[in-house]
Amino acid sequence: MKRFEIAIILSILLSSFCLGLGYFWVDKYHISILIVVLNILLLFGFWFKYYWISHLTLLVNSLFICLGVFVSIPALVLLIAMVGVIAHWDLIGFLIRINDLKMKDSLINIKLKHMQRLFFVLLCAGLISAIPFLIQIQFNFLIAVIVSVISVVGLGIAVRISARSN
Amino acid sequence: MRLLLAAILFFTLVLLGLITLRGELILLSLPLAVYIGAAIIFIPAAIKLNITREIDPSRVIHGEHVNVKVRLHNGGDNLREAIIEDKIPALVKVMDGNYSLITDLSPNETLELDYKIEAKRGIHFIPGIKVISGDPFGLFQLNVTYPNEGEVKVLPRSPRIKNIPVRPDITKGNSGIFPSRKGGRGIEFYNVREYQPGDSLNIINWLVSARGYDRLFSNEFQMEKTADFWLILDARQRSDFKFNGESLFEIMVEITAAIAQSLLHTGNRVGLLIYGGFLDWTYLGHGKKQREKILMALTKAKSGESRIFEKLENLPTRIFPPRSQIIFISPIHSEDYQFLSSIKARSYQVLCISPDPITFELGVTQSVDRDNPGARLAMVERRFLLSRLRYSGIQVMNIDACLPVKISLGHIPAVIFHREKIIRSIL
Numbered sequence: 001m002k003r004f005e006i007a008i009i010l011s012i013l014l015s016s017f018c019l020g021l022g023y024f025w026v027d028k029y030h031i032s033i034l035i036v037v038l039n040i041l042l043l044f045g046f047w048f049k050y051y052w053i054s055h056l057t058l059l060v061n062s063l064f065i066c067l068g069v070f071v072s073i074p075a076l077v078l079l080i081a082m083v084g085v086i087a088h089w090d091l092i093g094f095l096i097r098i099n100d101l102k103m104k105d106s107l108i109n110i111k112l113k114h115m116q117r118l119f120f121v122l123l124c125a126g127l128i129s130a131i132p133f134l135i136q137i138q139f140n141f142l143i144a145v146i147v148s149v150i151s152v153v154g155l156g157i158a159v160r161i162s163a164r165s166n
Numbered sequence: 167m168r169l170l171l172a173a174i175l176f177f178t179l180v181l182l183g184l185i186t187l188r189g190e191l192i193l194l195s196l197p198l199a200v201y202i203g204a205a206i207i208f209i210p211a212a213i214k215l216n217i218t219r220e221i222d223p224s225r226v227i228h229g230e231h232v233n234v235k236v237r238l239h240n241g242g243d244n245l246r247e248a249i250i251e252d253k254i255p256a257l258v259k260v261m262d263g264n265y266s267l268i269t270d271l272s273p274n275e276t277l278e279l280d281y282k283i284e285a286k287r288g289i290h291f292i293p294g295i296k297v298i299s300g301d302p303f304g305l306f307q308l309n310v311t312y313p314n315e316g317e318v319k320v321l322p323r324s325p326r327i328k329n330i331p332v333r334p335d336i337t338k339g340n341s342g343i344f345p346s347r348k349g350g351r352g353i354e355f356y357n358v359r360e361y362q363p364g365d366s367l368n369i370i371n372w373l374v375s376a377r378g379y380d381r382l383f384s385n386e387f388q389m390e391k392t393a394d395f396w397l398i399l400d401a402r403q404r405s406d407f408k409f410n411g412e413s414l415f416e417i418m419v420e421i422t423a424a425i426a427q428s429l430l431h432t433g434n435r436v437g438l439l440i441y442g443g444f445l446d447w448t449y450l451g452h453g454k455k456q457r458e459k460i461l462m463a464l465t466k467a468k469s470g471e472s473r474i475f476e477k478l479e480n481l482p483t484r485i486f487p488p489r490s491q492i493i494f495i496s497p498i499h500s501e502d503y504q505f506l507s508s509i510k511a512r513s514y515q516v517l518c519i520s521p522d523p524i525t526f527e528l529g530v531t532q533s534v535d536r537d538n539p540g541a542r543l544a545m546v547e548r549r550f551l552l553s554r555l556r557y558s559g560i561q562v563m564n565i566d567a568c569l570p571v572k573i574s575l576g577h578i579p580a581v582i583f584h585r586e587k588i589i590r591s592i593l
Contacts (some may be wrong), residue, residue: 055167055171058171058175059171059175062175062178062179065194066179066182066191066194069188069190069191069194070186070188075190075193075194078190078194079193079194079197082194082197082198083197086197086198086201090201090303090304093168093303093304094304097247097249097268097304098249098268100266101249101251101266101267101268107268110247110268110269110270113247113270114247114302117246117302117303118302118303121200121201121204121303122197122201124200124204125196125197125198125199125200125201126197128196128200129193129194129196129197129200132193151180151199
């Protein structure tokens with residue numbers, strides 16, 4: 001099996017393991033089993049090239065991550081699960097993009113480059129998000145609101161600029 | 167779609183965090199924000215590519231390969247994971263090489279797509295090159311199509327055949343290969359006449375001269391001249407039998423091209439009428455230019471359906487001079503008998519070259535059971551139709567459509583010609 005496929009499987013396993021373990025810790029066994037079953041389905045979907053399943057699992061896994069916050073699953077575990085979910089969604093998305101291409105020669109290189117880029121971005125994302133958890137910052141709610149409003153407005157502007165350039 | 171999904175998820179997490187006053191939810195949205203932010207950073211400002219295309223050769227015979235080279239020079243920003251795809255028409259098959267790829271393209275870098283194609287008969291347009299670039303995560307995509315057109319002409323195969331089994335009634339002035347029924351220099355014996363001063367000793371008929379007429383007699387030969395030929399290609403939908411992706415029409419086109427080439431090669435004038443969805447005329451002419459015109463008309467030829475031209479009755483025969491030689495290339499249907507016998511009765515010389523649709527179907531479908539009652543009945547019916555045509559004085563060449571055209575047209579003529587001679591002697 002190639003490195004790219006291994007990376008996809010590892011990311012699926014990472015997200016399902018973290019989420020499953022989180023719910024297991026808080027004694028929600030049935031949800032834990034449901035998550036494992038869902039991710040096994042995703043693995044099957046990936047194996048049989050039903051790549052569209054990845055969009056569905058992104059939404060469902062994100063839902064379980066949100067739910068996890070309310071049932072007091074450690075936020076760091078949920079964060080790792082979130083990174084795993086984004087990773088497999090992105091990697092399968094890449095596979096969808098290259099699915100119709102006839103190129104064979106340098107595909108391995110481009111896959112490796114993509115994995116490196118994704119790894120770097122997700123590492124940064126993980127670290128940025130983990131810092132507040134690790135150093136136990138007690139967020140003032142007002143600051144959280146301001147940060148979120150700024151980020152939402154900023155992202156909205158960026159999306160609009162991008163849409164215009166398209 | 168991907169951007170929408172990621173954005174919805176991000177905004178949902180943020181909003182949910184705000185509504186429920188849970189800071190963790192807002193923090194959990196941060197990986198998504200970083201992911202989208204990184205995608206935004208990597209978006210190129212614009213795609214500026216200079217593209218050149220080389221098609222070598224741009225004109226081929228069906229079955230030959232064409233090399234296509236596309237050079238892309240990046241005159242803009244760094245393109246990450248750009249998908250570059252040459253738009254290949256539906257009837258073109260890529261045999262070797264890459265016509266689409268995903269790659270990183272730095273500024274001033276040059277990239278080459280090199281591939282081989284094989285196409286079916288026709289004129290194929292390669293409309294241009296599609297470039298999809300954006301961020302490496304596929305969230306923001308810039309989609310540009312460069313109209314870098316290319317054209318590939320795939321001509322029908324036209325194998326050289328030795329002779330066509332026809333003997334036109336009317337010949338032209340130039341020397342050619344068809345006996346003209348006029349005395350003169352030639353090969354075929356025509357008459358005996360009295361010796362005239364200047365006659366070569368080689369042509370004196372010593373046997374006749376020795377009979378004691380006290381005169382010498384010379385052999386006279388038939389002059390061999392060129393003639394005018396009208397080729398009619400049956401392009402009606404009903405004559406285009408298709409099985410397993412193979413089409414009988416392609417074989418008919420190949421036969422027409424081979425006959426036209428052979429006739430033009432010996433100096434004759436040839437015209438072409440493609441009778442199908444509409445009438446496509448190529449008027450009489452000779453030489454290389456005419457060969458080119460006919461080949462181009464055959465390259466574009468398609469079978470089509472028309473209520474007017476469904477039957478042969480609407481074929482405009484007035485354009486053919488009286489007693490002219492017509493070569494009709496068609497699988498022949500039973501309804502065509504009436505028309506063909508009527509034009510023969512109007513003193514046209516008609517040769518029907520008919521690729522056999524039954525053997526074609528059996529060959530293409532690789533039917534093992536060739537003796538099944540259906541096939542046998544169809545064969546009997548066809549044999550009966552062809553014999554009716556022959557008895558009305560029309561030359562018919564029944565061609566095995568499974569054999570290559572060169573072979574199928576190569577070994578029948580002598581038989582046909584002989585049969586024509588017999589019919590002439592009877593009539």
